Amino acid sequence: MVDQDRLFARLARSTFRSRFRLGGKERQYCLDKGPEVIDRHAADFIRQRLAPAAPINDGKQTPMRGHPVFIAQHATATCCRGCLKNGMPFPTAAR
Template sequence: MDKQEWMNQLFFKLSQSTFRSQFHLSDKDKIYIQEKGMDTIEEHARDFIRKRLAPAVIENDGKQTPMRGHPVFVAQHATATCCRGCLSKWHTISKHGHLSEKQQDYIVMIIMQWIMKEMQKKICR
């Protein structure tokens, strides 16, 4: 299975989850992304992942990602990249140990892919 097939399967599975499929970017989130640009949003995603998910020990795992406040947070819940438990369940990334650069890149790629899909939906002002 190539990368695109794998991504398609992942996003299909996520869309079948009642919890995951309830998350969408608000118009405010979309406007923020348009104003900041995708490169800046990706930088934010990398920073959040490095600080909140990558450490080997996370004392508040399962609670470190707010439900709103930044488009990346919304994307993390939609893509099950919000905590180490969800990463383990949905992405087979171990709960234990520091996340490698490759794992962090993968997480950011999933988040950004979801954001790009959401940005294709119309803004209702």
């Protein structure tokens, strides 16, 4: 398993990843919905978009905006299997 501190340090050094920030609208959405709802949304997005062995449109399935979880996924390289594989190797064809 990848050391968590090294992983977060690498993400912080990425100019692409570090440009993703929650705006006022996304922050307010999180406050309005609460952590339980946001966590449920995140779990649903991962289950639908990353868990399948061959996700539909892999590499293009996570929008750059529209939901705080989407922004967080891009910031943490968990937006698609290709990005996820770079940070945390796992079998690509596995569910």
